[in-house]
Amino acid sequence: MSDHKIDESADDLAPTATSGYKVGAKKTVEELAQLDAADESLKKWKESLGLKGQAAGPADDPRKVVVLALALEVDGRSDVVVDLSTPDAIKALENQNMTIKEGVEYRLKVKFKVQHDVISGLKYLHVVKRKGIKVDKMEEMLGSYGPAADPYEKKFLTEEAPSGMLARGHYVVKSRFVDDDNHCHLEWTWVSAASLCL
Known part of the structure; x- marks a missing residue:
């Protein structure tokens, strides 16, 4: 589990940098709620974030x-859900193995809450390695969100699991949630396997 700034040098999970993009100055939820009340486009943007002038979230978290x-x-079967809600649940992932049928179409989806502040440019990244060699990297933009009592859910694009004899085996996946400020909100490692059956 992690909640820190990341060092992009020599990091497999560093997010892709967009040339010319500069992250704006950080503002509190209260400042954003009061910002340019007469600007209609800004008002619509703030509404899309659910800003109401308060920073939802428990004070002790x-x-x-x-x-x-x-x-x-995966179509035709119930979802395989990985609990990431507590440090103990994340620690338990070290001993679990997620098996994916080779060649099957699947997609990942994430459920998360935002509290205390606006999060800009939240991304999910993962690097997949087999026998220590990087075989895949995924970067999925989740978007910008304001604090809310109810969780958000984001579905990723459909992917196809690798297939064939060479694709079978165990993979180590390192995952991270990071925002535009290069702040790592969660990082963990898990094990996946490609096999003939699901």
């Missing part, structure tokens, strides 16, 4: 992004 679960969605 300083996290700004609370990732609750990551799920694997």
